[in-house]
Amino acid sequence: MSEARGAAGSKTHxxxxxxxxxxxCSASWLLREGFAVTIVEPGEIAGGSSFGNAGCFNPSSVVPMSMPGNLAKVPGWLLDPLGPLSIRWPYLPSIAPWLLRFLQAGSxxxxxKQAAALAGLLRDSPGAYRPLVENAGALDLLRRDGHLMAxxxxxxxxxxxxxxxxxxRNGIEYTVLERDALWQLEPTLSRDYQLGVFLPGNGHTVNPQRFVNAxxxxxxxxxxxxxxxxxxxFDLTGDRLSGLRTDAGFLAADQAVVAAGAYSxxxxxxLGDxxxxxxxRGYHIIVSSPEARPGLPIMDTSGKFVATPMETGLRLAGTVEFAGLEAAPDWRRARNLLKxxxxxxxxxxxxxxxxxxSVWMGFRPSMPDSLPVIGYSRRVRDIVYAFGHGHVGMAAGATTGHLVTDLIAGKPPRVPIEAFSPRRFG
Structure with a gap:
């Protein structure tokens, strides 16, 4: 492993x-590249979306959230108390510009183009993690059992x-199963579900928080x-970063990565972007020692949620609520997942x-075109962005970390990143 050195010969921090x-993941790959690395986090590691997501490493998640025809479905989703979408009406003026961009992205x-960009980022998601997981001695937390869409x-x-x-078109393999073939694969599934699609390239973790902490x-x-x-x-000297200002004092740094999720x-x-x-806002509810426990993650395509078997029980995760970062959780959203x-x-x-x-609510950092922001800041090339992954944060974590390392090291990115540019919105 080579060491990244600054002008004075010390490791680049x-x-x-x-x-x-x-x-x-970004910090882990940077460390392996030879940089000196500090993660700066005010709370617990994996205390946000990484704690409560569905835990899926899905190369199949190339389909953007905004799709042709979705606009016609929105009224029904909003009126359905068990529907996948909710908007707190006081937040509507704030979210309206985002929603307009979201609808425009759905042509x-x-x-x-969005699907092709995501395909590069998500390709072999479970395999991309393997070197980090092996190094952490955490292979027991990674499964490659596939995924079922019902x-x-x-x-x-x-x-x-x-x-x-x-x-x-983006290389995702799948098998369509109907009736008896579906129920034989997953006996716990209701017979009301007549068709399923098995995605063998997908994986999951049995505990997202423990996975990231490992x-x-x-x-x-x-x-x-x-x-x-x-x-x-940030403290900048001309076109160079000198360090970060924090509530615990100044932290000297030669380069930085902004991976603060919804707070980015x-x-x-x-930095001028x-x-x-x-x-x-996403919710989950976990049933401990459930009477019905599927053998692999299942997405209910009608309810737009994922049921994942985890070591803590059966996690039902999903829904989208627009209410910003300050409003109190609406725990009915989590309870509806149980129904x-x-x-x-x-x-x-x-x-x-x-x-x-147990119930949870967290903040998915989401962009209206379903593509994360990965690239250099406008102000200085010493700062790299890696945020806005929405529903694919777990799936994209390992490869995003690789891309961050490429950018910090001044190497050509191993996956095309033009579609993720911070300046794509003007």
Whole structure:
């Protein structure tokens, strides 16, 4: 392993802002490249979206959120109390520009380009993690069991034809299973679901928080540092970074990575980049010792949620709520996931005691075109952005970390990143 050296011969010091999966993977690859690396995180490692997501490493997640025809579905989603979308009406004026960009991103031409960009970022997601996971001694947390997408009817599957065409064109293999073949693969599934699509290239972790913490522990063991602090801004000398201002004092750094998830927008603004980053609030509910436990993650395509078997129980995760970073959680959203889970798995009980349930709400850092922001800041090339991954943060973590390392090291990115430019919105 080569060592990245500064002008005076000492190791180049890189500060990574954010202790989620993107920050930890970036820091881990940078350390392996020979940089001195400090993760700067005010809370717990993997305390945000990396704690509560569905835990899936899905190369198949190349389909953007904004698709042709989605606009017609929005009223029904909003009116359905079990629907996948909710907007807190006081937040509507704030989110309106984002929603407009979201709808504009859903043309067929744009979606084709977005899917191709995501395919490069997500290719062999489980395999991309393997060197880090092996180094952390955490292979027990990584599964390559595939993923199942469940449809109530064949007509529902056929209505999704464009999504499957996008996957095919981007190299995603899948097998369609109907009725008995579907139920044999997953006996816990309701017989109301008539068709499923098995995606053998997908993987998952049985505990996202423990997974990211295992990588962080290995990072510390191998010489990295973690500083508990809230970053407030950057100190620049001309066109070079000299360090970060934090609530715990000044941290000298030669280069920096902004991987602060939903909180990244403020840093980009300080550096002259206006990015339309907002937050989709996601929820989960976990049933401990569930009576019905699938053998692999299942996405209910009608309810737009994922059921993942984890070591803590059955995690039902999903939904999109627009309400910003300040509003209190609406725990009915999490409880509704349990109702949907009962429809998917009839073996679950109608109700549970509170000691068998746990609920969570977190902030997905989302861009309206479903593409993250990966690239140099406008102000200085010493600062690299890596945020806005929306629903694919876990899947894209390892490869994003590789790309960050390429940019910090001044190497050509191993995956094309033009589509992820911070300046693509003008």
């Amino acid at each position: 890189v500060a990574v802002i954010g202790g989620g999966v993107i920050g930890v 067929r031409e744009r979606v084709e 449809y109530l009817t064949r007509a529902d599957f056929e209505a999704d034809a464009f999504s499957w065409q996008l996957r095919e 990588l962080a522990d290995a990072f510390l063991r191998d010489g990295g540092q973690i500083k508990r602090a809230k970053v407030e801004g 927008k403020q840093f980009a603004k300080q 206006s990015v339309p980053l907002d937050t989709e 949907l889970g009962k429809r998917l798995f009839p073996g679950l009980r109608e109700s549970y005691s509170e000691d068998r349930l």
